Amino acid sequence: MSKWFLIVLFCGLVPVLNAQAKLPDGDGKALVERICTECHGADQIVELKLSEAEWRAEVDKMIARGAEGTDEEFNTIVKYLAKNFGKPAASIHPRFKTVQPAAVLMSH
Numbered sequence: 001m002s003k004w005f006l007i008v009l010f011c012g013l014v015p016v017l018n019a020q021a022k023l024p025d026g027d028g029k030a031l032v033e034r035i036c037t038e039c040h041g042a043d044q045i046v047e048l049k050l051s052e053a054e055w056r057a058e059v060d061k062m063i064a065r066g067a068e069g070t071d072e073e074f075n076t077i078v079k080y081l082a083k084n085f086g087k088p089a090a091s092i093h094p095r096f097k098t099v100q101p102a103a104v105l106m107s108h
Contacts, residue, residue, distance in 0.1 A: 021046045028080025035069050035077065036062070045085060052082035 021042040023029050036045060039062075050058060055078045059067075063074065 024084045026080055026084060028076045031069070031073050031077050032080060035067055035073065039065075039067070045081070048085055049087050050081070050085065051087050052078060055081040055086075 023032060023042050023046070032045065033042075036042075048058070059074055059078050059081075063069075067074075069077075
């Protein structure tokens with residue numbers, strides 16, 4: 001087997017392997033697989049890290065482009081995507097996690 005054959009074979013498999021991104025289990029996974037991956041691979045989904053509002057806007061764009069489902073299904077999809085592919089929570093130093101009212105701070 002020539003090395004060129006192996007290179008071409010490998011390059012041909014890369015898109016296939018990327019398209020098989022693993023979606024985490026949870027309420028909404030089956031809907032994402034059925035509705036969302038009809039037009040694009042799961043790899044495009046797992047790359048994004050969006051807030052729930054941003055996922056809602058993204059799903060609304062897909063509906064405008066022809067994605068078919070019920071309002072309830074799309075709401076479940078948005079919640080699933082936000083939970084599993086949401087923006088990471090901002091890390092806050094423990095010292096600043098509780099905010100004291102200004103009156104309390106001024107009394108010290």
